[in-house]
Amino acid sequence: MARPDGVRTDSSWTEKYRPGDLDDLVGHIRPVAELRAWGRSWSSDRLPERRALIIEGDPGVGKTTAALALASEMGWDVVELNASDSRNMESIRMLATRGALSRDITDTDGYTGSEHHRLKMILLDEADNLFERSASSEDGTDVGDRGGKRAIVELVRMTKQPVVLIVNDLYGLTSGSGASLNQSCLKVRFRKVSGASIAKRLRFICSREKVACEEDLVIALSERADGDMRSAVSDLQLLCAGKTRIGLKDADVLGFRDVRGSIFETLDRVFKASSLKAAIKGMESVDEDIGSLILWMSENVEVAMSHPEDIDRAMQLLSKADIFLGRVRRNQDFGLWNYARKLMAALSLARKHPHAFKERYRFPSYLRSMSRTKESRGAMREATLRIGRVLHTSSRTVMDDPIWRLALLCERDHELASYLVAQADLENEHLKVLTGGRMKAADMDEIMEGAKALSALRSRPRGIEYDFQTEEDHDEEAAEEEPPTPEVKAAKEQEKGLRQSGLFDF
């Protein structure tokens, strides 16, 4: 996990393809916005109230990448401490005194009397699990990170430079002597990267590296990564070594089963089981997540049976199993999994009519097409959102009804289409998904041109956009929840003088 400090070599793809720009970080729109806001809070002459930021998230989701990208966007230098450094109190205190207290440092080793204010981000990676361990460090001394947490608290209190603490587990940092960090730091959480985002990145890397990678392998790698972009990228690099074409069969190297092999056997064991008991047993051996197993099963019901009664029986069983899975998702009531499992095993009983197995089992096309069509779905959602603003309604309402008529109107009347495009500020891709890809390129161009001409006349579609304020409101909100004592209330009312006491009394 440790990244050689400051080293950027092309030999590691996780470094080579580490996004250098915040905008390239996939799947973290909100946390990125929060990072930026915090970064901007350093732009004024006054020190911001929150001078330290904690980035929390699972391994490989892009925490360090985000911190480095923020520094580069803000034009800050970076001083980085991570697992390979000893982080005892002394080294952090040194950093604090030599670097963090001054606003005029320019290079790694300390302060100078430089004229330009170049801030220096102090980046502490893996801040949750390295402090206050008494285990001996690599060089044989027994100092380790002991007292490090207290030093961090001090650093955060004293710093005049932006401090970023990166953790997997927030509690590891804020427990015990780190408790005050809860208040003094801004916290930003990075969630797992979606399988689709990982798959997209892997495809991009493959195209850059000129490796032809089977889509099944891309899916398998991105699913297996379980939100860890870094592990997916390094797995891919390992598989690609010295090859120009790779597929699922190459994945054995990684020590992971050929997904298809084992799941196909499971399907076979269930669909051809001699009894319910045998089917349940057959399900036990599979290592697949039950949520994707149900997709595999529904994909292959048609392979395993053909009579409408059988198909109906099978699908009703799956739909009931799915209800239990839904309850698990909603209430985290994992005990219900057992019912889902057994109902799925009962598929073995669904086939009452003779059926010849002619086809091979199929990979769930759904998994594939969901990742393939992510962009067009995104474009559709964006298009309906923008149209909704013009029509004063929600994207749901647009999607549910007028969209079909609007699309028809746009196809029939290009002038009207231009008007809609200009009003809603639609782009080419939106127009394309809106009309279901039926419209000719020349017609689209004509509409877009017309829209440009109209844009000059365009009225403002919305009110003023207000800046987002985040996080810090949180505490304020909690404070409001406390019912004020009568005295405080009276005092407040007096102070405000204008407080509303009745509905029409303003």
Next chain:
Amino acid sequence: MQEIWTEKYRPLKLSEVVGQTEILKRLKAIVDSGNIPHFLFAGPAGTGKTTCALAMAREIFGGEGWRDNFQELNASDERGIQVVRTKIKSFARAAPLGGAQFKVIFLDEADSLTQDAQAALRRTMERYSNTCRFILSCNYSSRIIPPIQSRCSVMRFTPLNKEDIREYLKRIERTEGITITDNAFETLMYISQGDLRKTVNVLQVAASFSKDIDSENLYSSSALARPEQIAKLITLPMQGKFGEARKHLEELITSGGLAGEDIISQLHRELFNLPMDDDIRVRILESIGEVDFRLVEGADERIQIEALLARIQLLSTKHG
């Protein structure tokens, strides 16, 4: 210039709004007083809730700058608590511009706000009521938590009657130079069920084919615009093509970007447009309802709708 008629003919003043006589009287009186309470507009789609909110804001703030003190948000698009904490709050606490006494936030489809968000909203409404008034709109007021309801003046919008819609359509007929026969009007009423937005929308499509609007023209243009893709989810399994229906569903979800709930509500509508034995229709209706219920409970849209397709196939082979 060609425009979208629902916007082109949206009344700018309260006095131009059709129907809702009692509500309009009260709104007018309140606007004249120069100060408004928080409002909750409840009622079905296309009955004038948004129009009244926009018109009120125009009349209260007047002039070109009315939008500076008016913020429109759709809770269905931004339903989380975060929107209350961020957008709504920062608008609410900024001072009114241009000498206005207060600002107005119009929060449309407020019934889709989560409970958490509604609770947070309640505090925001209270805290900034000096400078900011809220107009919430919803289809069902029962989905708004009682503490918010009690802070609002509740106005119940009713479906528009035929005379009101006729009056409104006359304005469009005059300006656009179209004619709507009596028969066509009845058809419009049938298609759009008192939803004025839908009425005008259907009318505009029909008018793009011919300025003389008759019944036939309405049916054929609305059939053209009708999402046949949805109907296929019923017709394919009825022909015993479960596999094709499955693929088609996948298309709708992945490429078309439709959510399971949207598909279900459209299926419900389409079911009554398709020729079939009424006994089968009722059985399918029952299954659609069951799927709808399960989706609300958090089941997976794909598995559930696939099961529905299998059921439709079974029902039609039994009878056919």
